Amino acid sequence: MKHFISADCITNMTYALNEAKEIKKNRFAYSTLGRNRTLLMVFFNSSLRTRLSTQKAAMNLGMNVMILDINNGAWKLETEKGVIMDSDKAEHILEAIPVMSSYCDIIAVRSFAGLTDRSKDYNEEILDMFIRYSGKPVLNMESATLHPLQSFADLITIEEYRKKRHPKIVLTWAPHPRPLPQAVANSFAQWTGRYDAELVITHPEGYELDGKYTANATIEYDREKAFEGADFVYAKNWSAYGGTDNPENYGKILSEDRTWTVDSRIMSLTDNAYFMHCLPVRRNMIVTDEVIDSPRSIVIQEAANREISAQTVLKMMLEEL
Ligand code: CP
Numbered sequence: 001m002k003h004f005i006s007a008d009c010i011t012n013m014t015y016a017l018n019e020a021k022e023i024k025k026n027r028f029a030y031s032t033l034g035r036n037r038t039l040l041m042v043f044f045n046s047s048l049r050t051r052l053s054t055q056k057a058a059m060n061l062g063m064n065v066m067i068l069d070i071n072n073g074a075w076k077l078e079t080e081k082g083v084i085m086d087s088d089k090a091e092h093i094l095e096a097i098p099v100m101s102s103y104c105d106i107i108a109v110r111s112f113a114g115l116t117d118r119s120k121d122y123n124e125e126i127l128d129m130f131i132r133y134s135g136k137p138v139l140n141m142e143s144a145t146l147h148p149l150q151s152f153a154d155l156i157t158i159e160e161y162r163k164k165r166h167p168k169i170v171l172t173w174a175p176h177p178r179p180l181p182q183a184v185a186n187s188f189a190q191w192t193g194r195y196d197a198e199l200v201i202t203h204p205e206g207y208e209l210d211g212k213y214t215a216n217a218t219i220e221y222d223r224e225k226a227f228e229g230a231d232f233v234y235a236k237n238w239s240a241y242g243g244t245d246n247p248e249n250y251g252k253i254l255s256e257d258r259t260w261t262v263d264s265r266i267m268s269l270t271d272n273a274y275f276m277h278c279l280p281v282r283r284n285m286i287v288t289d290e291v292i293d294s295p296r297s298i299v300i301q302e303a304a305n306r307e308i309s310a311q312t313v314l315k316m317m318l319e320e321l
Contacts, residue, residue: 001316003131003138005124006146007190013155020156020305020312027060027311033318034063040104041067041141044111044126049279050141050149053306054108060311061318066104079126093129101134106317108139113181115239115251121145121181122210137317145210147183150278151191152309157302158195158232161274166196167231168271172223173203174260174286176237179253182209184278185238189213202226206254208243223266230270235262235277235286262287267296274298 001009010016023029039058041051051067058065068074077096078089085092101107109130113121121144130138140148158169171188185201186209192199193216201209201217208219220226227233242250261284267273275287275297283289291297 001313001320003140004148004313004317005127005131005138005140005143006148006187007151007194009148010152013194016152016312016316017155017159019315020152020308021159023311023315024156024308027307030315031060031062033315034058034061036064037062037106037318037321038064038066038104039106039108039139039314040100041065041108042070042100042110043068043141044070044109045142047110047141049303049306050110053303054139054141054149054310054314056307057310057314060307061314063314063318068100079129093126094133097130097133098135101136104136105321106139106314107134107136108141109143110141111143113144113183113251115179115181118242118247118250137320139313139317142183144181145183146187146190147278148187148191149306149309149313150184151187152313153302153305154188154234154276154278155191155195156305156308157276157298158197160301160305161298162231164231166198168198168200168229169232169234170226170230170270170273171199171201171217171234171236172226172260172262173207174235174237174262175256175258176282176285179239179251180237182238182241185209185236186213188234188236189217193217200226200230204255204257204260206240206246206249207238208241209238210241223260224269227266227269227273230273233262233267233270233273233275235275235281237286258285261285262291264288264290264294267291272296276302279303
């Protein structure tokens with residue numbers, strides 16, 4: 001694997017999940033694979049899990065790690081092409097990317113959606129510039145539209161906890177006070193669509209995701225019907241994608257309906273489902289304390305598997321260098 005951008009970069013999902021299982025059994029088995037190799041992690045946005053788990057994964061493989069927070073200590077970056085640079089942005093990304101990549105072997109990037117211009121976000125303009133101008137393998141640490149390291153960790157977790165060969169997985173929208181990107185939900189649908197499971201997505205009308213990610217899912221607007229018999233409930237907020245009929249809704253909050261908060265009553269309709277969320281989570285907005293603190297909540301185990309997903313991916317990338 002050269003770049004790791006989405007589920008499409010994984011040719012064999014079963015192989016990847018087995019690799020992850022082996023790495024989890026002995027995460028230091030390849031501790032010399034990354035010797036004298038450097039990972040640069042570039043953050044345009046905040047992070048707790050991605051930063052720590054990816055750094056730990058790289059260290060397990062013997063890599064050197066450098067981290068740059070673009071908004072904390074670096075020059076402000078201009079990302080538009082052809083502009084007169086008379087603002088407070090002192091450096092253009094067209095120089096910054098090749099300079100940063102000259103110091104590393106793999107470059108990892110986190111750059112969220114701006115949520116104002118759908119075509120700019122869905123064309124992945126920032127990530128694409130890193131692929132085009134770095135000359136190095138690029139690792140997606142959550143881009144405008146996808147969060148593949150999270151989804152891979154989610155599947156590793158589901159694989160560990162599933163009791164049935166073909167579990168029912170429900171991805172449910174839940175309320176949030178701020179508009180959030182669709183990246184986690186898109187990615188979860190994309191990865192789970194390639195897994196041996198039934199995927200049901202439930203949300204208020206207007207929150208339909210980009211159809212290219214939900215082709216293998218059933219969309220169920222009746223929330224109670226969606227939860228019936230579920231083995232896993234994955235909660236996430238996302239802002240509107242807008243669809244073809246309402247592109248002006250892109251990035252907007254269309255519902256603040258708190259009845260969509262995941263609580264014990266709705267969980268009681270499931271087959272004693274496990275509760276999942278990528279974190280950070282807004283308690284008593286997305287999920288009640290009672291559900292997230294219950295023994296069926298596996299959010300911490302899910303976050304811990306971020307180290308395993310990152311290490312599996314980095315191992316595959318190092319083997320291609
Ligand atoms: N789930 C996740 O990506 O967490 P962070 O934003 O803290 O990295």
